[in-house]
Amino acid sequence: MEQGGVGAYARPDMTRAARQGAGEVIYGEGKTAEQVAAIARALMAGGQPRVLATRVSAEKAAAVEAIWAEGGAVGRTTSAAPAPAPYSEASRSESPEGHPVYYPEARLLVFGSMPVPDGDGIVAVAAAGTSDLAVAEEAALTAQFLGNEVRRFYDVGVAGIHRLLDVADELREARVVVAVAGMEGALASVVGGLVSAPVIAVPTSVGYGASFGGVTALLAMLNSCASGVSVVNIDNGFGAAFQASAINHLNARAALASGHGAFPTADTAQF
Incomplete structure (x- = not known):
């Protein structure tokens, strides 16, 4: 069954966040720019608010950004967002409409905005x-x-x-x-x-x-x-x-397990 138009080469895991507390991450090496963009779009259309793609070259990232700009975030047109400095707290910056932001040193591509920290420490x-x-x-x-x-x-x-x-x-x-x-x-x-x-x-x-x-x-x-x-x-x-x-x-997961919180969903889990 096709999921978000990627059924010929990928089966995005739409329920991983509910099972593991974090959504699916795209391993970018070996994938084309078109595949990375389509998988990210499918995951976001399925309810994942942000998507991470790892091991993405600068050339591939530029191609993904161009593809995304043409189609917009989950089907809507949007303008490019400036990439924040890779070593600063600006890495929490917003990415409007899920537009990808590239971090060249780390070779990471982030669709959506970085979350507010909610860990124990x-x-x-x-x-x-x-x-x-x-x-x-x-x-x-x-x-x-x-x-x-x-x-x-x-x-x-x-x-x-x-x-x-x-x-x-x-x-x-x-x-x-x-x-x-x-x-x-x-x-x-x-x-x-x-x-x-x-x-x-x-x-x-x-x-x-x-x-x-x-x-x-x-x-x-x-x-x-x-x-x-x-x-x-x-x-x-x-x-x-x-x-x-x-x-x-x-600690947060222990609270969930003891019944003091809701089981994570696509809306509440970290990605």
């Missing part, structure tokens, strides 16, 4: 070096998209450990910390020894030959001696943010 994203920013921003912006207050701590790698120690007190205020690092991946272990919150480690493919495209950092993080460190796949900022958001919304 703060999600901290700590990146070892400037070369890790693409993955760190994918994590930070995804976490914001999922309704979390995010604080960024960039260029705090262990090669200059004083930089990390300078922000240790701020990291301890977080409900969950996402630690992003390439090379030998030591940042996650050091952060894990400084904070009581869960630490989600993200190995990146940054490094010289023996880093093996992030495998060295991945294995180092998996073998961390710090308690409370979990690890996602190489360069998977999205996956780390999704897990961090789930942790940061545990």
